[in-house]
Amino acid sequence: MNHGTVQDRLAVVQILRDLAPTGRLRAGVIFAPVGGVFFIEDPDRAAPKGVTVDIFQAPAADIGTDVDLQVFANSGECTDALVAGNVDVVLMPVDEERARKVDFGPAYFLLRSTLLVAGGAGISTLSDYLAKGRHFARISGATGL
Numbered sequence: 001m002n003h004g005t006v007q008d009r010l011a012v013v014q015i016l017r018d019l020a021p022t023g024r025l026r027a028g029v030i031f032a033p034v035g036g037v038f039f040i041e042d043p044d045r046a047a048p049k050g051v052t053v054d055i056f057q058a059p060a061a062d063i064g065t066d067v068d069l070q071v072f073a074n075s076g077e078c079t080d081a082l083v084a085g086n087v088d089v090v091l092m093p094v095d096e097e098r099a100r101k102v103d104f105g106p107a108y109f110l111l112r113s114t115l116l117v118a119g120g121a122g123i124s125t126l127s128d129y130l131a132k133g134r135h136f137a138r139i140s141g142a143t144g145l
Contacts, residue, residue, distance in 0.1 A: 016059050017063060021088070025068065026089075030078050038052065040071065056089070079101055
């Protein structure tokens with residue numbers, strides 16, 4: 001990874017050391033049945049793989065430290081571990097509940113979600129959906145509406 005001048009590289013090293021105060025980067029990752037930009041698949045693997053794992057491993061390698069990955073069942077558990085100081089860093093979507101507990105850095109991926117309905121359902125907005133008396137389901141402790 002090229003960080004420019006010597007001063008730039010030293011600044012990056014200091015930032016990363018601040019993120020890994022124990023000398024190892026303790027990173028929280030979240031399991032999902034289907035991986036993606038926020039989640040890993042197959043939490044039983046000896047070395048989980050996914051976008052978040054790659055994002056943690058690259059800067060850790062720059063400062064010569066290892067990454068200790070802790071796998072969580074959902075983003076709520078991962079947030080709680082961050083608040084408790086059991087992990088140093090996590091990557092997850094922003095939502096209002098987590099924003100009351102932790103600070104968020106800049107986005108590394110902008111996610112846009114939408115509601116899919118059957119054609120002819122007469123639903124073209126979220127308000128239409130709710131007006132029909134329908135409700136959303138979500139996993140407890142996970143990102144949702």
